[in-house]
Amino acid sequence: MLTTKDLLGIKELSREEIILILDTAAGFKDVLGRDIKKVPTLRGRTAVNLFFEPSTRTRTSFELAAKRLSTDVINFSVPTSSVVKGESLIDTALTVQALGADLIIIRHSSAGVPHLLSKNLRASIINAGDGTNEHPTQALLDAFTIKEKKGKIEGLTIAIVGDIAHSRVAKSNIYCLTKLGAKVRLIGPPTLIPKEIEAMRVAVFHRMEDGLKGVDVLIMLRIQMERQGKGFFPSIEEYSKNWGITSERLSHARHDVIVMHPGPMNRGIEITSEIADGPHSVILEQVTNGIAVRMAVMYLLAGVKRS
Amino acid sequence: MRILIKNGHVIDPSQGLDAIGDIFIENGKIKEVRVQKTPPHPPLAKGGLRGGDLSKKTGKRGTHPSFRTIDAKGLVVMPGLIDMHVHLREPGFEYKETIKTGTGAAVRGGFTTVCCMPNTYPVHDNASVTEFIIRRAAEEGYCTVLPIGAITKGQKGEELAEMGTMVKEGCIAFSDDGSPVMNSLIMRRALEYSKTFDVPIISHCEDVTLSDNGVVNEGLMSVTLGLKGIPAESEQIMIFRDIALAELTGARLHIAHVSTEGSVQLIRDAKNRGVHVTAETCPHYFSLTEDAVKGYDTNAKVNPPLRTDRDRQAIKEGLRDGTIDVIATDHAPHHTDEKLREFDMAPSGISGLETALGLSLRLVHEGVLTLKELVEKMSLHPARILRIYDKGTLKAGSEAEVVIVDSNRELKVDAGNFFSKGKNTPFHGWILKGMAVTTICKGKLYEQ
């Protein structure tokens, strides 16, 4: 059982709790393989997707996960809500709770928002991404995928490539994979890797050819177009030429390397179509696993009565 | 009203007093101070002083309405504390604090004079706002309020405000605090112009282009928490610039809220060169580090941000060796609702008047400062920097602004119980040793 009522980040999870979530997710993946992809487990519960940042894929994944558990789901998107009318964040969240939400899945552009809600609400809060802090369910589904494909995580060499400084996916993955005993490497231009990150027991590389040697798992991060023109790198083209993954670069890694991407991909920029659609890619399985992992998280948070 | 404070440990650095003694106050002024080291006088009880039968023992509470005797045995008697950096929020932000509640909090904290910063609404950049503040303080203030006017109109950093007229109305210094004066030419002119009126320019040193809307110290904590960081260099670059301009102009520069090791070193070097610069720090910079922000506690969000432990030690060393002259609170009250929100959006600031003395006394308990040095940092030096020579002293004839401190009494910080409207403090629940038990100012006596 998880010790807290919320999933705020991988930072707050112990190794044992991470393993519990992954094991539970395996059971839920079975359900997704059946014709009737539904179990009555969380019947009568209500989950609310409270998304202050636009996101179709993550929101849909949580929505499906909830529905597969027979939970009632409400989607609360900012532009159509009273937040635009000046309502405070806390008031919006309390209103949602008063509507009967047992689970609130929150995505927000400010780090620490899930923590603020956790302190002030009874409902279970699931962090679906808070600013540049964390995106814990993404890291969990990535870990699940790696474990499924490679049989284990401990001892693997895993490289994360891209805009580490602004990536909550990268941060959550760093915490998760190091807690599970993997050797984590970061690859990217120095302007996108904060110098303090080395305190998190990771190795830092600036050139793909060096960083990919002997890598078992490669996680490519999306480069955001908005970062262009701010001095982090001269141009998207230059970024792509130096840190995009190509078949030629991939040959530096182990022959059985798997390639992952949290999506959505910028084909032709950080990843070629050849690799995205090729035999090393497990990108689509990440999507399927995402539902199983999110079902597991919801089950472990809301599945039993909390006093 | 007449007050006799007996047997206290009298510390008055302005007169070099540090001994057991008595203080007699009459009609709001200090009539006489007698300590054991001075030539023997007839004991007070035998009527050695003019003006009344002092042999009447009235005890702690006093049965005679206009004559109080306070037995200050075991307590410290010092000049009332002067806080030269306070945000009273009136006019314009009365929901956060008013002159009444702010000065009430000050008195609770042992302060008898406070200087209020100009980032009010409207901005205090002209004499009519000065007049408003002075009038309100006279009507409702529990302690003396000396206003600090804005350096530039609207604090926009573009045009100088009318310093002369404001000084005439009662301003004792100028600052754009809350913001720096980013334009170096304007800052130079402000420093030059201030020499006319012999007032200090108090600088909020921050390169806002480098800060770039950061909300915590740039370092491991900002990366871990995913919050935008403000590098130490943001403060240090401006301190370097302002010291250079002070050297260039020969004006009186006072640096507000020093928070980093590098800043302390820059000021130390400048003083060694003979530059006329003074500096202040705040209790949170020597009591907390960036770790206080863990869990996204907005009560620990302050500008400049809480720094690393190395910086904290450097601040203490800067106080110890005299580089930092003053401990001020930068009392910044905010409404609870404003702090109960996204960390990025919450306003910066700590409500500090009611915890400052307790936190500062820890420096004495730790051996960083002597009690006399603490009184200098919180009373004498502010008075000297602001040239308010009738304050920060217990000299006979000066206005009676006195505080009696029990340096052993423990108090658990309870934000809910603050007199200030601002309950925003990261020190809630802390046990502090030492507090003001009696504060005398404006002809009144306050006890707790």
Place this chain on the structure above:
Amino acid sequence: MPKELMNEHDINRALTRIAHEIIEKNKGTKNLCLVGIQRGGVHLAKRLASEIKAIEKKDIAVGSLDIALYRDDLNIRKEHPVIRRTEVPFEVTDLKIILVDDVLFTGRSIRAAMDALMDLGRPANIQLTVLIDRGHRELPIKADFVGKNIPTALSEVVEVQLKEEGERDRVLLKKIKRGT
């Protein structure tokens, strides 16, 4: 002091008899499969499959079913039931399913198991096999094949220990300790 109700031989004889009964009632093994409820029922289902193979010389499909997600007491439990694997690698539609559990008590586990099976397909029928029926039904559920009927008090617990779990094969009757 727990009381031993069945020993290794008793269990084996019961399973052999049940295997014969299943074959007799179903007139052979056509369209028959076994599904065991995690965990005790799974081991017993596998044992029944080998017994049936020994008699009829035919292989019979065996699956395992986890019922945690279908439990009706999730709202009142304090701890999460552990989720185990459900492996039914065959189409259940139109098959006769022999559902196997170790102890039949209130009947709620069987109700949950039937809901789980229905979500997998539409079996031709479900026949319940248990090693022990201890009474105290709370739902109208009856076993088709029973190893042993044992009347019990509500303050007692029936525990089936199997060598697949690292114990000796036996069935124990225990008293519930206060505070357990």
